[in-house]
Amino acid sequence: MTAVVDKSVGLAEEEAADTPTTRRWRSRLLRGISVLAAVGLWQLLTAHDVRIWLRFDTLPAVTDVLAAFGAQLRGDLFYLDLAQSLLRILTGFGLAAVIGVIVGVALGRSSMAADTIGPLAELARPIPAIAVVPVAILLFPSDEAGIVFITFVAAFFPIMVSTRHAVRALPTLWEDSVRTLGGSRWDVLARVVLPGILPGVFSGLSVGLGVAWICVISAEMISGRLGVGYRTWQAYTIVDYPGVFVGMITIGVLGFVTSGAVELLGRRVTRWLPRGEEQR
Template structure:
């Protein structure tokens, strides 16, 4: 009975949250419909040439029946997977090393901080020169977008671990490897998961930028090509696909993070 009493308010709260989310989405669609069908011109922004939701829906239907959609999606997802996996592994490992070692922090963090603010667009010419194929250059751009958020999130999480926990583990005879596995990584897990989720979103941003400039396939290339041939509804379709893919992949990272850190979920339910 107690479980039922606590479950009902949670279900009501979830229903309220879902209603608010769907209502906000409906309001956005209504604004889009009114602004484009009524050709609003607000002075600083105009919607006269923006495709309507109906035009965009027609473009979605056409694209769904085209084999080009699958090839572009697979190209972008493959690039994201390759760049993101390398960024995740190297960012977490390097972040743990920098967070735990003063020498590594002094020798590595300053050069990385110099490189971190460089935008993805600025890396594209150098990436084209460094890598023999445009495919590798786009994967590298995706890597740079994901690497730094993951690195900084891991460093922040490792440095935030309570020193008394580490001292207590060592006083009980735990080795450095055991302390790292049982204390440091679990304590830094929330920041690591946050960095992984942010890195996924920025990797999509960087990939689309690279595909627009040097790609021949992919969602970014599809969006830019649609603009150059003045198929504006397809531009909006490309933008929506990019947003949905980025949101969905970031959500998957967060779900995987919760599955890998069950002690955090259990603690938040108390």
């Protein structure tokens, strides 16, 4: 009996020690270790000119990339490229977020919109956004507007499709309840549809932002004059491989930060959702 009691007390103490804060810090520690391990492996393989099918002896070492990164951070051009890429992504993605949600709600709620806009959206959706570059060059008078348009197209369809699916997945009982209480169509939209689709909308925003980053960098490489993508491609053309890796790392950090911001906003807006499993 004493052994059973001692075991129960030990389990209780272990569960008390394993608090959400502890789990969160443990998760952050593991993530940091995984990144450092990858960087250490990169340095090890490149510093020793390892060639096992993959030719690590041709890649710049971590120390070379850090030196190139430090040189760029001391100049003004790096920050100008950074601001230009952020301006393009925020403009294109912002327009896609607003228009994509509106069109998605219309397609999910209106049979007229589904019959008129729906076929056009489904025909255009499989076309890669980067394939729109020639059209953007012909359609817009400046490269800047064309890059923003490509970014908009890239983010629009994931947001629109996710919103449409979220609208169609709403239980009809919710709408019937509001209408039974005398609510109008706008009451249903404001009290049922918009709050109910928020998880799906933010899922589409997260996916759309990732696709938008891919396309804005590609568009900058093809027709840009400034931006992280343009500078990365320019470094490649002059055989500045450390500069190429600086651009790649910068793109990764920008995508990570912006995606994290969208996910954080989504958690704040949808904090009413149960997240017991997510915190474990």
